[in-house]
Amino acid sequence: MxxxxxxxxxxxxxxxxxxxxxxxxxxxxxxxxxxxxxxxxxxxxxxxxxxxxxxxxxxxxxxxxxxxxxxxxxxxxxxxxxxxxxxxxxxxxxxxxxxxxxxxxxxxxxxxxxxxxxxxxxxxxxxxxxxxxxxxxxxxxxxxxxxxxxxxxxxxxxxxxxxxxxxxxxxxxxxxxxxxxxxxxxxxxRFLSPIVGAHLNLKTNSLIGWKECYRSKYNTPFNATVLTNTCKGKQLLIGCRSVNDKETLTVAGVGERENIFNPCPVNGQCTIDKKNNIGFYYVADYVWGFEARPKDWVDTNYYGHSMQTAFSHTCDSRDDHSDYRLCWSFSSGVSRGGGDRCGREKNLHNSKEWERLIYETI
Missing domain, CATH: 3.30.710.10 (Potassium Channel Kv1.1; Chain A)
Incomplete structure (x- = not known):
């Protein structure tokens, strides 16, 4: 003791x-x-x-x-x-x-x-x-x-x-x-919002954990090097809007970097693997974009893993779920005419009234 x-x-x-x-x-x-x-x-x-x-x-x-x-x-x-x-x-x-x-x-x-x-x-x-x-x-x-x-x-x-x-x-x-x-x-x-999926009329002041890394008007061809040299985040939020409403993204989609380059053929339909009701596609030297579905959409596909996108005038032009589609043509396709869309608004290839935006995780 x-x-x-x-x-x-x-x-x-x-x-x-x-x-x-x-x-x-x-x-x-x-x-x-x-x-x-x-x-x-x-x-x-x-x-x-x-x-x-x-x-x-x-x-x-x-x-x-x-x-x-x-x-x-x-x-x-x-x-x-x-x-x-x-x-x-x-x-x-x-x-x-x-x-x-x-x-x-x-x-x-x-x-x-x-x-x-x-x-x-x-x-x-x-x-x-x-x-x-x-x-x-x-x-x-x-x-x-x-x-x-x-x-x-x-x-x-x-x-x-x-x-x-x-x-x-x-x-x-x-x-x-x-x-x-x-x-x-x-x-x-609480740390990243939105965190998945596609969103309509998304207010930019509601974004959490995102920072803007790219912006251009639709009359300027999109350059794919932006995705590797400028916007390097692990996750990206891709959106578009009218220049008359700077506070609202007409349509926006969230994707992981490893999923945003799903390759598609130049001609015919492209099968897109979807995750959280959104799928990205990439056609070399032509276009890049996504096709999505509403948050509460029920997949009637038995296998439940893919969507179909068709290309016309260098960009997706389908009308089903048109609000949930985004397509940007690359600079190499500038002479092909037509193309580019923001939701249901199509053929914005030479428009000064619409903007592209990309955000990356902070």
């Missing part, structure tokens, strides 16, 4: 720990923030173990309380992580949970991340802190399910928020789980 007290006294002396007593809880705060700030709740014991081998040096911090033990590998964490990534105690619907701050803040600019960003933590009114545990009024089973996925995201290289794909739990609790994601700002549409 004496040896334990002596070791504890030496650790407190060497690390210059200031103990602050708040009610029945003790909050340990290190003067030197080279290591983690550790906040625990119920009679915590802080033990530092150092084991030196010939081949390796291993440093761990063990934090124990009456209900749990946490082991932190200091060798595998850099100093910035140790100084910024402290442990957070949560009370979720009456159940205690413990995790790292970095897990809760892994999705930048989400509401959940803002709750637990250190600068905002003491200011937020969205969570209640009592006895150093933060209370969240959610189903603890559902939140634990979410927490495991956030831990997995934290270990993903090059994570992009708009590619957030948090899986839903069992069908019987999906509604509440979706509401929780929305309230915590963990839905991908």
């Amino acid at each position: 004496f040896s334990v007290l002596l070791i504890t006294w030496l650790l407190l002396f060497n690390q210059q720990i200031v103990a602050k007593t708040v009610g029945a809880n003790i909050e340990y705060v290190e003067d030197d923030l080279d290591e983690e700030i550790l906040v625990t709740t119920e009679h915590p014991i802080l033990i530092e173990n150092t084991t030196n081998d010939d081949d390796n040096s291993h440093n761990t911090v063990i934090i124990e309380n009456e209900t749990s033990t946490h082991l932190i590998d200091q060798n595998n964490m850099d100093k910035s992580e140790l100084s910024l990534d402290d442990i957070i105690e949560l009370n979720v619907g009456g159940q205690r949970m413990t995790t790292f701050r970095s897990t809760l803040t892994v999705v930048p600019n989400s509401k959940l991340a803002r709750m637990f960003t250190k600068d905002n933590e003491t200011k937020t009114k969205s969570i209640s802190k009592e006895n150093t545990a933060y209370f969240l009024d959610y189903n603890p089973v559902q939140f634990a399910y979410l927490l495991d996925q956030l831990r997995a995201i934290k270990r993903m290289p090059n994570f992009v928020p708009y590619e957030l794909d948090i899986k839903q739990p069992n069908v019987d609790v999906r509604f509440n789980f979706s509401n929780m994601l929305n309230e915590l700002g963990l839905n991908p549409e």
